[in-house]
Amino acid sequence: MIFKKKILCLSLGLGLLAGCSDDSITQQKTNPWFEQGQAQLKAALKRENNENKAKNVIVFVGDGNGIASVTATRIFKGQIDGGDGEEFQLSYEHFPHMALSKTYNTNAQTPDSAGTATAIMTGIKTKMGLISVNDSIDRGDCQAALKNHAATLMELAELDGRSTGVVTTTRITHATPASTYAHSADRNFEDDSKLSAHDKEAGCKDIAQQLIEFSYGDGIEVAMGGGRRHFLPSNVSGPEGKFGKRRDQRNLIEEWQEKHPDGRYVWNQKGFDKVDPKETDKLFGLFNSSHMEYELDREKDQGGEPSLAEMTDKAIDILSKNDDGFFLLVEGGRIDHAHHAGNAKRALTDGIAMADAVEMAMRKTDKEDTLIIVTADHSHTFVIQGYSYRGNPILGLAQGIDKKGRPANTPNLALDGKPYTTLSYANGPGAHSHGPRPHATEEQAQSHDYKQQALIPLESETHAGEDVAIYARGPWAHLFNGVVEQNYIFHAINHAAELDAER
Incomplete structure (x- = not known):
């Protein structure tokens, strides 16, 4: 039984030196992410190949x-x-x-x-x-x-x-x-x-x-x-x-x-x-x-x-x-x-x-x-970048996480001291070949016509x-x-x- 518990601890990624107790095992198994993973596994195991003729x-x-x-x-x-x-x-x-x-x-x-x-x-x-x-x-x-x-x-x-x-x-x-x-x-x-x-x-x-x-x-x-x-x-x-x-x-x-x-x-x-x-x-x-x-x-x-x-x-x-x-x-x-x-x-x-x-x-x-x-x-x-916190508006400015792992509620800043969006392009019309990079606001970033900033200036991405x-x-x-x-x-x-x- 002790051996099985050690193997279980290792399989759960807890480690033998991490205080893998019955309580920690129970807590992990009742974690919603663990339950979600188990449900997905069970669905995959039940899956059967469909070899019918595709009528449509x-x-x-x-x-x-x-x-x-x-x-x-x-x-x-x-x-x-x-x-x-x-x-x-x-x-x-x-x-x-x-x-x-x-x-x-x-x-x-x-x-x-x-x-x-x-x-x-x-x-x-x-x-x-x-x-x-x-x-x-x-x-x-x-x-x-x-x-x-x-x-x-x-x-x-x-x-x-x-x-x-x-x-x-x-x-x-x-x-x-x-x-x-x-x-x-x-x-x-x-x-x-x-x-x-x-x-x-x-x-x-x-x-x-x-x-x-x-x-x-x-x-x-x-x-x-x-x-x-x-x-x-x-x-x-x-x-x-x-x-x-x-x-x-x-x-x-x-x-x-x-x-x-x-x-x-x-x-x-x-x-x-x-x-x-x-x-x-x-x-x-x-x-x-x-x-x-x-x-x-x-x-x-x-x-x-x-x-x-x-x-x-x-x-x-x-x-x-x-x-x-x-x-x-x-x-x-x-x-x-x-x-x-x-x-x-x-x-x-x-x-x-x-x-x-x-x-x-x-x-x-x-x-x-x-x-x-x-x-x-x-x-x-097209890329998604910037270490934004989970739930940050995908079209908005990238806002990071503080030292405690919580939303910082302030935009991340680039080396030029300006914020940037979570979404951007490697090239395209959103690039700026002359002058400083614009200081985008949250309202601008989420507007219908906003062109995400890009690295290489091109007429068409x-x-x-x-x-x-x-x-x-x-x-x-x-x-x-x-x-x-x-x-x-x-x-x-x-x-x-x-x-x-x-x-």
Whole structure:
């Protein structure tokens, strides 16, 4: 018995010389953190692998939502809900399986969204800027791209008789959503204005055109996002007053409506709310001329825009009518844009919006037959630092701990005698190349438009190159473990859903 007690003391980290008594053991075992750890262990021990066929697959991509971004979003959401924040869990952080994804492109140590999205959607890595084509071609060579397409999960799902959808807060023609349905030598070929007459004659098609002319299976059932300008002629203005960009003067919105007379095209919240999923088999939504609004600004949109969760909700309702299942990509795309702008508050708010969309998908699907994956395409130069006390406002000034281990209630000071924020960037528009560093106040740091201070002055903050997380729930989710190449995500999905990657 004495020997067992000594072993227990050692296993609890108390040590034989630390006065490991029955009372100390009892106190440790009844400590809430100890109990929490035990509960988590018991849940892990009960976990069983689900090897059912994945009837449905939903892939969430938080564009630029690296691990530091997820952590800050978690704390921000927890603090909004009235807690300290650090102990909070976002919807997808409850998923039982996860892995780390290596995000580099074949020609880039720090990647872009075109190459990373292509890896996820096609199972091959490619060059920066290329969309769902292999890396044998040069960027911009659209004629070479015509012969080097890589099949996407959306195409394979359509050929398998499933319904498909893509939902994003960016332009629907932007790199990540485009990777599901288009093949392009340049992510910037969003409309025909970037293609030469010679390229058009050779058969090159812009990304918007490829969406409208997508011909696999019975076509895409749901496509929602921004980017109206790429579907309208340059001499035609949309309902919010902004002109299109197409030089061929084709109105692709009208062409879609002619192709799908029973489908619904919507451009604002009012039209979206009127869509009855039971009576709608095809839905096309373009809610802004360019990108949709940040979640923080959505209520100010001229025509009104649905949230990412609302779009996810309606998309699942429409796609679920197919007894053979569905594939859906949902992108929280503007997390990335806010980070590029050095504006953490909008990045974290959009991160919460994506977590809400994941929660919606969790509620509306069965984990026994639906594989949900949440990941990021890449990260940003975003960091959490400064030895702040637990519960310190994540968007505020870094405030430390006194000698007794209690909140100091005064901002930490740098060597220049000025405070600094808990969140910052390695580079970006928040840097100051001339003059002294600004003296930020708590009010400024937590304002909507505050740009976190950065080290290297750049007009736009850059992506970062470290691994990002993959969270998975549902059939074959246990395939996601360890450190994997980003293109592995395709192969795990293909196995779980029993698609035919050789078609």
